[in-house]
Structure formats: C-alpha cells, structure tokens
Amino acid sequence: MIERRRATSSTQEFIVAIDQGTTSTRSILFDKLSNITSQQQIETQQYFPRNAWVEQNPMDIWNNTFKTIRQAIDIAGLSSTQIAAMGICNQRETTVIWHRETGVPIYNAIVWLDRRTEDYCNLLESRGFSKLIQDKTGLILDPYFSASKISWILSNVEGARSAAIKGELAFGTIDSWLLWNLTNGAVHATDITNASRTMLFNINCQDWDSELLDLFEIPKSMLPEVRDCNAYFGSTHSSILGASIDIYGVAGDQQAAALGQACFTKGMIKSTFGTGCFALLNTGAKRAYSHNKLITTIAYRIGGNINYAIEGSIFAAGAVINWLRDGLNFTESPEEYDKLAELSNLDDAVYLIPAFSGLGAPWWDTEARGAVLGMTLSTGKKELARAALESVCYQTFDLLQAMKRDIHDVPINSIRVDGGMSNSNWSMQFLADILQIPIDRSIVTETSALGAAWLAASKIGLWPNCIHFADNWKCQQRFTPQMNSQKRQIKLSGWHVALERIKS
Numbered sequence: 001m002i003e004r005r006r007a008t009s010s011t012q013e014f015i016v017a018i019d020q021g022t023t024s025t026r027s028i029l030f031d032k033l034s035n036i037t038s039q040q041q042i043e044t045q046q047y048f049p050r051n052a053w054v055e056q057n058p059m060d061i062w063n064n065t066f067k068t069i070r071q072a073i074d075i076a077g078l079s080s081t082q083i084a085a086m087g088i089c090n091q092r093e094t095t096v097i098w099h100r101e102t103g104v105p106i107y108n109a110i111v112w113l114d115r116r117t118e119d120y121c122n123l124l125e126s127r128g129f130s131k132l133i134q135d136k137t138g139l140i141l142d143p144y145f146s147a148s149k150i151s152w153i154l155s156n157v158e159g160a161r162s163a164a165i166k167g168e169l170a171f172g173t174i175d176s177w178l179l180w181n182l183t184n185g186a187v188h189a190t191d192i193t194n195a196s197r198t199m200l201f202n203i204n205c206q207d208w209d210s211e212l213l214d215l216f217e218i219p220k221s222m223l224p225e226v227r228d229c230n231a232y233f234g235s236t237h238s239s240i241l242g243a244s245i246d247i248y249g250v251a252g253d254q255q256a257a258a259l260g261q262a263c264f265t266k267g268m269i270k271s272t273f274g275t276g277c278f279a280l281l282n283t284g285a286k287r288a289y290s291h292n293k294l295i296t297t298i299a300y301r302i303g304g305n306i307n308y309a310i311e312g313s314i315f316a317a318g319a320v321i322n323w324l325r326d327g328l329n330f331t332e333s334p335e336e337y338d339k340l341a342e343l344s345n346l347d348d349a350v351y352l353i354p355a356f357s358g359l360g361a362p363w364w365d366t367e368a369r370g371a372v373l374g375m376t377l378s379t380g381k382k383e384l385a386r387a388a389l390e391s392v393c394y395q396t397f398d399l400l401q402a403m404k405r406d407i408h409d410v411p412i413n414s415i416r417v418d419g420g421m422s423n424s425n426w427s428m429q430f431l432a433d434i435l436q437i438p439i440d441r442s443i444v445t446e447t448s449a450l451g452a453a454w455l456a457a458s459k460i461g462l463w464p465n466c467i468h469f470a471d472n473w474k475c476q477q478r479f480t481p482q483m484n485s486q487k488r489q490i491k492l493s494g495w496h497v498a499l500e501r502i503k504s
Contacts, residue, residue: 012084027068052115087249087452089256117148138296147199184237249455260447267410273421277317292402312361312399316354340385352387362402433483
C-alpha cells in the first residue's frame with residue numbers, strides 16, 4: 001500500500017466530502033475552518049423488482065456522484081485545483097460486482113435493505129454457522145450484510161461464478177465502487193469499517209477470513225484491499241475533475257457520523273436518524289461482545305490504532321415518513337410533521353410498528369411485518385404522523401436498553417444525534433422523554449460528511465487532530481427530559497404490547 005502526504009498550498013483550503021447514502025448522493029465542500037461552503041444533492045432511484053428486493057443502478061450512483069462534486073465546486077466558484085483532499089462516506093453493506101477490465105457492473109447494486117437471501121441465511125443458521133460468524137465478524141447472520149448478497153449474484157448471474165474464479169470480477173461496497181471510478185480503475189480498496197460490514201472480515205485479526213469465504217463460496221481475488229480510515233486511497237484521475245485530488249479518508253456512513261460527532265472516547269454514543277436509525281457506542285480498543293443481539297463492529301482504525309463499537313440498527317426511521325408520503329399520499333413536507341404531532345389527539349393511543357422489512361436490532365425478527373395498532377374512529381392523519389415519529393423513539397429506547405445490558409461499566413449520560421429526522425424538535429424532545437437522558441443535536445447535522453472530511457483534512461494537517469476537533473464540537477440544541485414517569489411508563493407499556501402482537 002502506498003502512503004502519501006502532499007503538502008497543501010495556501011490556495012488549497014477546501015475539502016470535498018462525498019456522502020453517498022441510501023436515498024441520495026451528496027457532495028459537500030468544507031473550508032479550512034470546517035464550515036460548509038457549498039453542497040449539492042441528487043436523489044438515488046431505488047428499484048423493487050420483487051417483494052423485499054431493493055436495488056440501485058451502480059452507474060447512476062457513480063454519475064450522480066460525479067455530477068454533485070462538479071456542481072458543488074462550481075456553486076462555490078472554485079476550481080478543482082483549490083481542493084486539498086477528498087473524503088468518502090457511504091451506505092454500508094450495499095453490494096456491487098463489476099468486470100475488472102471494463103468496469104461495467106454485472107448486476108444492479110443490491111441494497112442493504114434487501115431480503116432476498118433470507119432462505120439462504122436460514123439454511124446456514126440451521127447448519128449451525130451463526131456462532132462461528134458472530135465470533136469472527138461480530139455480526140448477526142442476516143441478509144442485511146454483504147456476504148449472502150455476493151453469493152446470490154455469483155449464483156444467479158450467468159457466467160458470474162466462473163468469471164469470479166478466473167479473477168475477472170471485483171466486489172465492493174459503495175466506497176470501493178466510487179474509488180474504482182474516481183481513480184479510473186487504479187484503486188480497488190476499502191476501509192476497515194466497510195470491510196467489517198461484509199460478514200467476510202475477521203475483526204479479531206483484522207483481515208479477510210478464508211473460512212468464511214469458503215462458506216459463502218466467494219473467491220478472495222474479488223475482494224478489495226483493506227486500509228485504515230485515514231489512509232491514502234489514491235488520487236482522482238485528472239480526466240474526472242480536471243485536476244487530480246488526493247483521497248485520504250473513507251468510512252461507512254455510521255462510523256463517519258460518529259467521527260463527525262467526535263465520539264472518540266469509550267462510552268460516547270451517537271444516533272443517526274436517516275433512512276434507518278443507527279446507534280453506535282464506542283467501546284474502546286478492546287472488542288466488546290453483545291449478548292443482546294447487537295452488532296460488534298469496528299468504529300475506526302486511524303494510524304493503525306483501532307476502536308471497536310457496539311451498534312444497533314433500526315431498519316426504518318426516515319423510511320416511515322417516506323412511506324406516509326408515498327404509500328398513504330401524505331402531502332405534508334417532513335418539516336410539517338412536528339405540527340401534525342402537536343395537533344394530534346393525545347388520548348388516541350395509536351402505535352405504528354414500521355417492520356416493513358422485518359425488525360432489526362435488538363429483535364432481528366425477519367418475519368415480522370408492519371402494523372398500525374390501537375386505532376379508533378378518532379384516529380386520523382395527525383395521529384398517524386405522531387405515531388410515526390414516536391415509533392423511531394421507542395425503537396431507540398429498546399436499543400439503548402440492550403446496550404446497557406451489554407456494557408455495564410460505562411454509563412450512558414447523553415446521546416449525540418444527527419441525520420435528517422434529528423431536525424424534528426418534537427421527535428428529539430419525545431426521545432429525551434422516553435430515554436430519560438439529554439439529547440444533544442450537533443450544530444452540524446451533516447455529520448457523516450463532516451467525519452469523512454475530518455479524516456482527509458486532519459491527515460494532511462488542514463484540520464486539527466481528534467483531541468482539538470473534539471474540543472471544537474458544538475451542540476446546537478440540548479433536549480432534556482420533561483415527561484412525568486407515569487405517562488412515560490404507560491406509553492412504553494403500550495409500545496411493547498403492540499410490538500408483541502406483530503412479532504413472529
């Protein structure tokens with residue numbers, strides 16, 4: 001692996017961060033003081049060819065990435081020669097396989113939400129492989145992760161397996177796919193956080209695991225090289241942006257958000273409310289084991305120094321709001337849901353269980369399906385909107401309880417939040433009430449992009465190191481608990497009764 005550090009000139013005072021998420025691609029320009037200079041966003045089209053299948057077009061993802069970078073630079077009135085470095089954060093687990101020679105994908109990207117490999121994972125579980133997989137990877141045997149998706153493509157795309165065996169195919173999560181295209185095929189690499197989400201990476205020895213590769217029948221030649229989060233990942237080809245830009249930071253979106261929230265210390269926790277909801281607790285340099293169906297993952301590895309984390313993943317957070325808009329034709333913008341909730345009939349104890357693709361942590365019930373319970377004749381749009389916002393907070397409560405059972409020696413005194421849904425004051429206040437701890441919303445809500453930018457900018461000395469970066473973290477608003485304990489308990493009891501009704 002080549003390590004490179006290029007000195008920046010006085011005119012190179014900007015960092016570009018690519019934030020390739022599930023529903024959109026964004027490029028954000030930060031200045032030398034970590035302020036946002038400009039940003040551009042394009043929605044990502046999703047395809048649902050069958051029930052519980054979710055796909056995206058890899059070429060669309062790349063083209064949208066290229067467009068947003070160019071537009072963000074143009075909007076700022078800059079040239080690519082003024083960009084000091086680039087960082088990338090991305091939706092994790094989403095799987096792309098392409099021809100090494102042509103760079104053409106052999107199939108659509110299979111998105112992390114996709115459940116097509118349910119039967120395959122159940123078969124492996126019945127054969128007793130769950131413990132092996134969890135011991136090696138920290139993950140739950142589930143279609144959520146990349147391994148079974150790779151196996152499905154190799155088994156279902158004509159000629160794919162033979163081409164893979166010959167070394168003609170490359171696999172990557174979205175970061176690898178973007179790196180390949182940005183460098184014009186010169187770099188096939190990933191960072192350790194994305195690697196840790198494939199279900200093929202041994203987080204104990206920090207390397208691809210041959211036993212797991214054999215289990216899923218995946219040739220090792222397909223896999224990218226694994227590097228530190230702040231390693232040198234190559235440079236953009238001059239034909240892409242008109243000038244070559246060094247890439248120094250890569251991390252999965254949730255790990256990048258934890259970095260952007262300056263969660264560098266054991267016991268710090270952040271929760272990102274995007275399409276799904278992802279709570280990540282820093283457990284320090286030693287791996288923690290979950291006994292409550294949570295994921296053990298890698299928080300980051302910087303300069304060879306590793307930190308682990310325990311993570312809980314909720315499949316539907318902002319996706320619930322999108323469902324109300326697209327499925328039930330709610331015409332209100334997300335910003336108007338707070339008002340709907342405030343105007344709702346609080347005596348209407350309606351609960352929305354958003355198990356559209358099953359339930360994630362801490363239940364991992366793939367057979368569960370969504371439901372609305374407790375409806376009366378007075379239930380209407382306002383009550384459904386409130387139930388949608390509440391559902392994310394209830395799920396976060398269950399996650400936090402599981403984390404507390406796993407980590408006894410570190411108190412959780414507050415949570416730092418980010419993501420689109422964290423802009424909802426009503427939701428964040430309800431979250432504080434249900435969790436009974438303060439909720440701190442960062443002054444920068446684009447924390448995934450900020451984390452990716454920090455990896456790159458700190459590597460080249462443009463931004464401060466982790467200690468000073470943490471000192472500069474600013475809270476935009478703190479939400480403190482206000483709900484009385486009796487009302488809180490009634491609401492939580494109602495949620496858990498509703499939850500039991502839909503679990504398989």
